[in-house]
Amino acid sequence: MKNSGKLSVSNLIIEKDSISFISEDMTRSLSFSEVNYIRVKEGNSVGKGALIGGGTMLLFSLASLPRDHGDLNQESKSEVLSLTLFSVCGAGIGALVGLAFPKERSYYIHIQE
Numbered sequence: 408m409k410n411s412g413k414l415s416v417s418n419l420i421i422e423k424d425s426i427s428f429i430s431e432d433m434t435r436s437l438s439f440s441e442v443n444y445i446r447v448k449e450g451n452s453v454g455k456g457a458l459i460g461g462g463t464m465l466l467f468s469l470a471s472l473p474r475d476h477g478d479l480n481q482e483s484k485s486e487v488l489s490l491t492l493f494s495v496c497g498a499g500i501g502a503l504v505g506l507a508f509p510k511e512r513s514y515y516i517h518i519q520e
Contacts (some may be wrong), residue, residue, distance in 0.1 A: 419445070444515040452505035460501020465494040 416428035416435075416463045426445070468490045 431493030441467020441518050442516045443505025444451070444513050446513045449510045449512055452463050452508040452511060453502045454505070456501035456503070457498040458501070460504065461494045463501075465490065468493045 414430060416430045418429045420427040425436050425438045426442060427434065429435075472486055472490075
């Protein structure tokens, strides 16, 4: 709403010249001239958080590996396991952080007179 700031609603219906919705258990209607834009929540950032967390932990894990790699032995197998474990843990932590960041899309109302 132009004068009141943010208004959280549910069951939004866009009609020819107005917007109807439920707010505080009451059905209300506003004309387009009373609305600047509509912001719609479209999920969260779990995937992006998992990629950032997993990638970051993989890079840190790779940087911490010893530089002298000989033949494939038990120690190098445990390094691969550690890399995988740290990357998966980083992805999990990143996914949890991503839950806190909702994805939103704004739709601006332009009235042509």
